[in-house]
Every structure is written in structure tokens, then in C-alpha cells.
Amino acid sequence: MQLTGDITRWLSKIQFLKQTPKTRHVQPNKKKNPGVANDDFYYTPEGFMVFTAAYHLKRGYCCRNGCRHCPYGFKKKEE
16 A cells, blocks of 8 residues: 555645646745744745835835835846
8 A cells, every 4th residue: 555655645746846836835934033023024925025114114224135115215226
């Protein structure tokens, strides 16, 4: 019966790999971030952590990385 279990695992891997990024359900990495409150960030459907404008204002300065919610007005130059 071990062979049946191996086949089932391989089939599930193949089905996962056939999915496109839009149909693949990614679980965000929800580890604890010390010093960051829960309302200071959110996770995108792709699993990336995005800081809110409130977090940037609490931090008190612009990192000049072109953050999505930059309250300081910094935008990266399009190349």
C-alpha cells in the first residue's frame, strides 16, 4: 500500500504545479513581527506583507524605497 500513498502525493504535487499564480492559493507567512502592531500591516493575496501609511508615519521617516502607502510622497522613478 506504500506505492498508493506515493502516487497520491505525486499527483497532488502535479496538480499544484499545473495551477497558475492566480488560481494557486498561497497561505501568507503569518509570523509575529516584534514592534509592529496588527493594524500597521496587511498581507496581499500573494503572501507579501505591506505596511500601511499609519505605520510609516509612526516610524517617522521615508526609507525612499517606493513603498505602496508612502505618506511622504516618494515615488520610484520608472526606468
